[in-house]
Amino acid sequence: MLGGDTREKVHESFAQDPHKTLLRFITCGSVDDGKSTLIGRLLYDSKMILEDQLAELEADSKRIGTQGENIDFALLVDGLAAEREQGITIDVAYRFFSTERRKFIVADTPGHEQYTRNMVTGASTADLAVILIDARKGVLIQTRRHAYLAHLIGIRNVVLAVNKMDLIGYDQAKCQAIVVEFTAFANSIGIKDLVVIPMSGLGGDNIARHSDKMPWYTGKTLVEHLDSVAIDVNVDQLQPLRMPVQWVNRPNLDFRGFSGLICAGVVKPGDTIRVLPSGKTSTVSRIVTFDAELSQAVAGQSVTLTFSDEVDCSRGDVIVAADSPPQVADQFESTLVWLSEEPLLPGRPYWLKLATQTVGASVHAPKYQVNVNTLDQLAAKTLELNAIGVANIVTDRPVVFEPYAINRDLGGFILIDKISNATVAAGMINFALRRSQNIHWQAIEVSREGRAALKHQRPSVLWFTGLSGAGKSTIANLVEKKLHRMNRHTFMLDGDNLRHGLNKDLGFTDADRVENIRRVGEVAKLMTDAGIIVITAFISPFRAERQMVRDMMAPGEFIEIFVDTRLSVAEQRDVKGLYKKARAGKLANFTGIDSPYEAPIAAEIRIDTSGMTPEQAATLVVDELLGGS
Amino acid sequence: MALEKITLTHLQRLEAEAIHIMREVVAEADKAVMLYSIGKDSAVMLHLARKAFYPSVPPFPLLHIDTTWKFRAMYEFRDQMARECGMHLIVYQNPEAKRRGINPFEHGSALHTELWKTEGLKQALVQHGFDVAFGGARRDEEKSRAKERVFSFRSASQRWDPKQQRPELWHLFNAKKAKGESIRVFPLSNWTELDIWQYIHAENIPIVSLYLSAPRPTVVRDGLLLMVDDDRFPLHLGEVPTSRSIRFRTLGCYPLTGAFESMAATLPEVIREMLVTRTSERHGRAIDHDQSASMERKKQEGYF
Numbered sequence: 001m002l003g004g005d006t007r008e009k010v011h012e013s014f015a016q017d018p019h020k021t022l023l024r025f026i027t028c029g030s031v032d033d034g035k036s037t038l039i040g041r042l043l044y045d046s047k048m049i050l051e052d053q054l055a056e057l058e059a060d061s062k063r064i065g066t067q068g069e070n071i072d073f074a075l076l077v078d079g080l081a082a083e084r085e086q087g088i089t090i091d092v093a094y095r096f097f098s099t100e101r102r103k104f105i106v107a108d109t110p111g112h113e114q115y116t117r118n119m120v121t122g123a124s125t126a127d128l129a130v131i132l133i134d135a136r137k138g139v140l141i142q143t144r145r146h147a148y149l150a151h152l153i154g155i156r157n158v159v160l161a162v163n164k165m166d167l168i169g170y171d172q173a174k175c176q177a178i179v180v181e182f183t184a185f186a187n188s189i190g191i192k193d194l195v196v197i198p199m200s201g202l203g204g205d206n207i208a209r210h211s212d213k214m215p216w217y218t219g220k221t222l223v224e225h226l227d228s229v230a231i232d233v234n235v236d237q238l239q240p241l242r243m244p245v246q247w248v249n250r251p252n253l254d255f256r257g258f259s260g261l262i263c264a265g266v267v268k269p270g271d272t273i274r275v276l277p278s279g280k281t282s283t284v285s286r287i288v289t290f291d292a293e294l295s296q297a298v299a300g301q302s303v304t305l306t307f308s309d310e311v312d313c314s315r316g317d318v319i320v321a322a323d324s325p326p327q328v329a330d331q332f333e334s335t336l337v338w339l340s341e342e343p344l345l346p347g348r349p350y351w352l353k354l355a356t357q358t359v360g361a362s363v364h365a366p367k368y369q370v371n372v373n374t375l376d377q378l379a380a381k382t383l384e385l386n387a388i389g390v391a392n393i394v395t396d397r398p399v400v401f402e403p404y405a406i407n408r409d410l411g412g413f414i415l416i417d418k419i420s421n422a423t424v425a426a427g428m429i430n431f432a433l434r435r436s437q438n439i440h441w442q443a444i445e446v447s448r449e450g451r452a453a454l455k456h457q458r459p460s461v462l463w464f465t466g467l468s469g470a471g472k473s474t475i476a477n478l479v480e481k482k483l484h485r486m487n488r489h490t491f492m493l494d495g496d497n498l499r500h501g502l503n504k505d506l507g508f509t510d511a512d513r514v515e516n517i518r519r520v521g522e523v524a525k526l527m528t529d530a531g532i533i534v535i536t537a538f539i540s541p542f543r544a545e546r547q548m549v550r551d552m553m554a555p556g557e558f559i560e561i562f563v564d565t566r567l568s569v570a571e572q573r574d575v576k577g578l579y580k581k582a583r584a585g586k587l588a589n590f591t592g593i594d595s596p597y598e599a600p601i602a603a604e605i606r607i608d609t610s611g612m613t614p615e616q617a618a619t620l621v622v623d624e625l626l627g628g629s
Numbered sequence: 630m631a632l633e634k635i636t637l638t639h640l641q642r643l644e645a646e647a648i649h650i651m652r653e654v655v656a657e658a659d660k661a662v663m664l665y666s667i668g669k670d671s672a673v674m675l676h677l678a679r680k681a682f683y684p685s686v687p688p689f690p691l692l693h694i695d696t697t698w699k700f701r702a703m704y705e706f707r708d709q710m711a712r713e714c715g716m717h718l719i720v721y722q723n724p725e726a727k728r729r730g731i732n733p734f735e736h737g738s739a740l741h742t743e744l745w746k747t748e749g750l751k752q753a754l755v756q757h758g759f760d761v762a763f764g765g766a767r768r769d770e771e772k773s774r775a776k777e778r779v780f781s782f783r784s785a786s787q788r789w790d791p792k793q794q795r796p797e798l799w800h801l802f803n804a805k806k807a808k809g810e811s812i813r814v815f816p817l818s819n820w821t822e823l824d825i826w827q828y829i830h831a832e833n834i835p836i837v838s839l840y841l842s843a844p845r846p847t848v849v850r851d852g853l854l855l856m857v858d859d860d861r862f863p864l865h866l867g868e869v870p871t872s873r874s875i876r877f878r879t880l881g882c883y884p885l886t887g888a889f890e891s892m893a894a895t896l897p898e899v900i901r902e903m904l905v906t907r908t909s910e911r912h913g914r915a916i917d918h919d920q921s922a923s924m925e926r927k928k929q930e931g932y933f
Contacts, residue, residue, distance in 0.1 A: 022639035091794070093775040094768045096821045103639040105819055117796055124798040237635070246652040251685040259681075261649040261800065290680040298635045302648035302681070315656050339796050353801055356656070412799045421805040423795045 020098065023231055026107040026122045026155070028146040029132030034163045037072075038132065038201035039095055039108055042223070045208035046097040092122040101227050116372065116386035117339040119149055120426060124412065126150075127231045128157040130222070135168045135198070139181045141373045147182075148372060151191050152335070152388070152428075154408060157229055158186065159195050161222065165214065166200040172216045189375070195229075197222050236299035240321035241265030241273065242402070242410055244355035248314055249304050257288055257304040258313055260356070263409035264402075265321060267305065268296045272322040275313045276400040281322050282307040316357040318400040318410070326402045326410060329432035330395045333548065334413075335404075336363070338383040340424035342417065344391075346382065350424065352395055354413035360396035361415065367391060367544030377510075383425075390544070392433060392551055404428035431518075433551045451531035455489050459528035460625060461553055464537040465546060465600065466563035467592050468578055469570035471609050471617075472537040475563060478618035480535050483625075491527055493520055493536040508589045514545050521549035528557055533625075541591045543598045561621060562603035567592045569610070640828055647674075647816040648681040649800060650779060651763070654814050655688055657804035658761035662754075665691040665718070667703045668880045669836050670765030670817055672710075673825055676834045677816060678763075679714060690717040692753060692762070696745035697722060698733060698882035700858050706837045719757065723749035733884040734863055741882070751787050754811060761804070761812045769821045779818045785809035822878075826903060830896045839877050841899065842891045846870035853887035 029035040060072070095106040107122030109115070123129065129150035133143055150158060160182055168174050175198045186194050197206055198217050205211030208223045220228070242264040249257035267273075271284045287294040288304045297303045305319065313319070320326060338344055344363060352361035366389040369380035383389045404411030415425040452459050462479065464472040476492060483490045495516075499506070503519055506512040517540050524534045540546050550558040570592070571579040582590035589595045600606075605624055607617045637645070654661050663678060665671050678687040691714075693707060711718035726744040733741040754762060768775045778794050780802045795803050806812060817825070829836060839856075846857045848870055855862075857870040862884065864870070875888035876899070893899045 020639045021636060022642050091776045094819065095775065096769050096819075098821075098823075103821075103824070121796040121798050125800075246649070247656045247682075249682065249685055255684060257684075259652055261645060288684065290683040296635075298637070300637050300642060300645055302645040302652070304683070351805065353803065355801075356653075408799055412801070414796075414798060414801050414803060416803050416805055421803070421807060423803045426796070426798045 020101060020103050021231075022105070023102050023128065023226060023229070024105045024107070024126050025128040025130060025226065026109060026119070026126040026150070027130045027132065028109060028119055028123075028150065029161075029163075030134070030140060030142040033132040033134045034201045035108070035132050038130075038161070038163065038199075038207070039106060041201050041204055041207050042106070043095060043097050045204060046099065046223070092118045099223060099227050104226060116145075116149065116388070117337065117426075119146065120153055120337045120339075123150055123153040123155060124408070124426070126153075126155055128159065128226070128229060129155045130159045130161050132161045132163050133178060133182070135162050135164045135175060135178065138178045139185065143182065144185055144375075145372045147186055147191060148189055148375060151189050154404065154428075157193050157195075157231070158191050159197060159222070159225065160186075162196065162198045163201055165198045165205065165211075166203055170198075170205075170211075170213045172214070195219075195225060197225065236264045236407070237266055239264040239299075239407065240324040241267050241271070241319070242321075242326065242407065243267070243303075243305070243319040244357070244400075244409070245313060245315055245317045245319060246356050255306070256310070257306045258319060259302070259304045260319070261302045261409075262297055262299050263355070264299050264407055266296055266298045267303075269293075273305075273307075273319050274322040274325050275311055276318045276320055276325055277328045277398050278312060278317070279325075280311045280313075282309055282311040284308075318355065318357075320400075326400055326407075327432055328398045328400050330398045331433035331551065332393050332395075332399075332401070333367075333390065333430045333433060334393050334427040335388065335390050335430060336366075336383060336415075336428075337426045338385055338387045338389075338424065339426060340417070340422055341385050342420075342422075342424065343385070344383040344425070346391075349418060351416035351418060352393070352399070352413050352427075353416060354399055354401060354429075355409055357399055359399060361393055363415070364392040364394070367547065390430070392548070393427070401429050401432070403431055433548070448529045448531065451529070453531075455531045457488050457531065457533060459531050459557060460533050461524045461528060461549070461558050462533065462535045462561060462621065462625065463540070463546065463549065463558060464535070464561045464563055465540045465603075467565060467567060467570045467597055468539055468590070469573045469575055470563040470565035471607075471614060472539075472563045474614045475561075475607065475617045475621070476535050476537040478614055479621050482618055482622050483533060486622075486626075488533055489531065490533045490535055493524060493534060495520075495536075495538045498523075508595075510542075510589070510595070513541065513589075517542075517545040517549060521552050524549065525552050528553060539591050539597070541595065541597045543600070546600065559605065559625065560600055560603040561605045561607065562600045563607050563609060563617075564599070565609045640824065640831060643820055643824060644677065644680070644828070646800075646819065647677045650802070650814060650816040651678055651681040651687075653802050653804065654761050654763065655682070658812075660757070660759050661689040661761040661763070662692045662719075662757065662759040663687070663689055663716075663763040664750075664765070665693050665707070666765065666880075667693065667699065667707045667710075667837060668765070669825055669829060669840060670767065672834050672836050673820075673828055674763060674765045674817060675710065675714060676832060686715045689763075690719050692719045692721065692757075692759075694746055694749045694753060695720050695722045696741070696749075696882050697727070698741075698745075698884060700837070700839055700856070700880065700883045700886075702837055702839050703880060706835075710835065719753070721749055721753035721756075723752060732861075733882060738885050741885070754787070759811070760806065761814055763814050763816060765817055766815045767817050767820050767822070767825075777815065777818070779815055780804060781813045781815065782806070783811045783813060787811065823900075823903060826896070826900050830900060837880060839880060841896075842874050842876040842894045844872045845875050845888070847873045847875060847888065854889060855886075856883055856888055858883040 027035050027039060093108045095108055097104050107126055109119040109122035131146050162175050162178055179196050198214055199206040205213060206221045208221060210221055243260045243262045245258045245260050247259045249259050267284055269284050269286055272281060273284055274281045284305055285308045286306045287297050288306060346365040347362055349360050349362050352359050366380045366383055368377040369383060369387055369389040371378055372388060380389055402410040411429045413427045414423050417424050464476050466472050480490050480492050503516050506516050520536060524536060527534045546560060574580055578587060581587040582593040591597050605621060723745055731741055731744050766774055778797050782795060783789060847854055848857060848868060873890055874892060876891045876893060877886060877888050880886060891902060893902045
């Protein structure tokens with residue numbers, strides 16, 4: 001640790017210091033889990049608390065501390081006067097300490113649900129999360145929420161700190177029970193790298209020194225773990241080059257450079273690059289810095305590049321590897337964290353800032369909101385302070401981006417209120433919807449209109465939705481036969497058939513169902529581009545996904561057909577014997593039994609199967625389709 | 630392409646972050662300025678600005694809010710650095726403080742700081758119409774700093790409201806503001822005192838000689854070891870300045886800045902001493918201890 005007393009130690013430390021690496025982490029836990037105490041302890045044990053601060057701390061501890069005559073470490077970190085009065089941490093505070101190998105920046109964030117925004121803020125720059133649990137209380141709703149948020153924001157390394165072991169007598173079995181429960185939950189939400197450390201912040205056990213009170217724990221102390229955990233800070237370097245242009249450097253007519261922070265990849269003089277969104281290519285001639293010209297620069301460095309020829313490039317453009325550019329789009333599905341007291345107003349224009357691009361944007365009504373305590377997806381018309389939801393966003397100009405899962409800097413954005421200028425939301429792009437200006441698409445000279453004209457038809461998607469056994473496939477088949485006889489070029493996309501090929505890697509979890517529908521949507525879109533009338537028959541139980549497919553298509557081309565059959569009737573028919581299996585518990589996630597079906601609210605066509613035959617239904621659909629064209 | 634991964638050191642990452650912040654400001658501000666206090670943090674900040682915009686000269690002026698009570702060595706150093714970096718230097722002295730002859734000896738540190746620095750800064754920003762001002766504050770300096778944003782928003786009356794701070798996610802900074810409002814930007818937010826010294830050493834950045842130990846004339850007042858920098862220092866009857874080998878950890882107005890005895894006359898020695906020191910940096914600053922939560926209060930009023 002720093003500040004050792006011997007001269008040699010100082011020499012060693014001084015020699016190593018400039019070569020330290022940096023680890024940023026976040027601590028999360030509920031108010032009473034001992035988070036501030038833990039951070040205070042980390043600072044204290046790493047000798048970051050100096051004599052005058054210690055004297056102040058001792059005086060404060062006696063005056064307003066909660067630890068009697070002992071030092072109340074929490075007072076070290078609860079910075080703002082208001083917080084000291086209320087005894088809670090409201091805002092994100094950043095702390096610093098270092099060991100001989102690493103410098104650490106700790107984002108200390110509050111635990112209450114009403115401070116979700118602060119936790120998300122602190123997590124956005126963190127490489128690792130320490131989730132505290134009070135060993136007496138075990139896994140609480142808050143614990144799950146913190147784990148979920150850390151995972152949502154893309155933190156891969158998670159430490160479960162089972163704290164206050166002193167208060168349960170350092171009992172291994174009790175600790176183990178907590179670990180089992182938490183691990184099951186963590187696995188269910190996708191957390192893979194989980195390390196568990198039993199500790200006592202108050203006594204310093206297993207923080208900077210091994211505890212003699214828990215001989216059964218043979219793993220690393222928290223500090224040892226933080227010091228040695230492999231942080232893939234280099235992972236971004238392995239991706240293709242991405243550098244958002246911040247500023248054009250033009251000191252005189254002879255020099256024109258493009259300044260920015262490289263957020264992925266490596267760049268060298270001679271590399272062929274592409275400027276997005278224009279798509280123009282050029283070659284890097286020099287990497288200019290104050291010290292010297294560089295032979296290469298990597299993700300994480302701020303540099304200035306010059307090109308071999310005059311290419312238009314300005315703030316907001318992104319310089320990328322010519323042969324593997326990111327996407328450009330103006331419609332996205334995004335996960336939003338609402339940060340403002342003023343709730344989301346769907347349709348209202350906001351500023352969207354992503355990397356160095358600032359564009360006008362509006363948000364559709366949320367597809368759903370996530371209950372951060374149960375992870376249930378709830379219907380929502382808006383998002384209020386601290387709410388997390390998924391919604392489509394439309395921008396007024398194409399944006400160069402990567403999905404957040406691939407690159408935080410090109411996938412994370414903020415929304416800014418155009419009147420108050422407040423930062424109202426943080427967003428993470430999941431994927432693009434209609435890629436209106438995807439410049440590296442092959443330019444095709446025969447247009448979709450031309451192809452449709454050749455067939456004398458208007459391309460459409462007839463989207464049949466309804467319970468299993470409702471009669472979707474039966475009616476859809478009849479519709480296709482009728483259209484075929486009328487010289488219409490059709491194609492039937494059948495759920496079961498696609499699951500034998502394109503979608504054979506997908507199961508029936510909610511996530512897989514969504515992906516299943518997304519792929520069907522993409523295929524259907526290609527077919528409408530080809531001029532075809534596409535007929536699909538999928539249960540497609542979620543409104544949000546049907547909306548997603550609708551959003552992919554040109555206006556008016558998506559025709560939603562709700563085959564409305566009561567569950568009892570469908571189950572009675574049970575053509576494939578699936579309801580029986582589901583009822584017997586042999587088939588999980590079966591729509592209508594243990595997975596919900598969200599009926600359409602405003603389908604273009606509703607077919608009440610109790611009132612008409614399949615033949616009548618098919619005629620109704622064909623009439624609607626051709627009558628409307 | 631053969632890929633050999635390069636692991637950036639913590640100083641390289643801090644440098645890249647600070648440069649990124651400065652470029653964001655220049656791209657989005659109408660009229661930026663860099664507060665230059667002549668101290669070590671200012672020295673690092675100025676150095677980073679020169680790196681951020683090279684080969685251009687940083688596209689904003691330097692602003693020194695002068696109190697007329699800085700060390701003489703600081704004034705010399707300031708003028709020399711301004712010449713060297715080629716940036717325009719604005720020196721502002723609050724005319725009211727000047728007229729009333731405000732000084733720390735007769736008026737106390739609180740009023741002295743309030744009029745010369747807090748008020749002086751506000752006047753200078755308004756007079757020149759600067760909408761963004763860079764400051765060299767670090768989060769490790771003081772408890773309330775630990776929670777301040779990199780882009781710290783000021784109302785039209787230049788007040789800081791800790792409850793209305795904008796969330797800062799990833800590397801995204803919201804620089805939008807209404808007319809009359811302004812932003813203080815702290816590119817060194819994530820640096821510690823040790824980082825500053827190591828960076829100064831690694832980059833060979835010029836600093837005021839007072840940071841290095843030398844024999845200097847001193848007296849002890851109220852527990853602070855003060856340097857008698859000029860003849861305005863009111864010596865008590867029979868008091869004779871004593872020559873001591875001293876240096877400073879922070880530099881401000883000489884009557885308010887405590888020195889300490891040290892033999893560290895070179896940068897490596899200073900860093901070594903830092904690594905074993907047991908007191909904090911602002912310990913030698915009289916103004917921080919005026920009243921409890923005093924930094925937080927000063928900041929709300931507009932102090933940097």
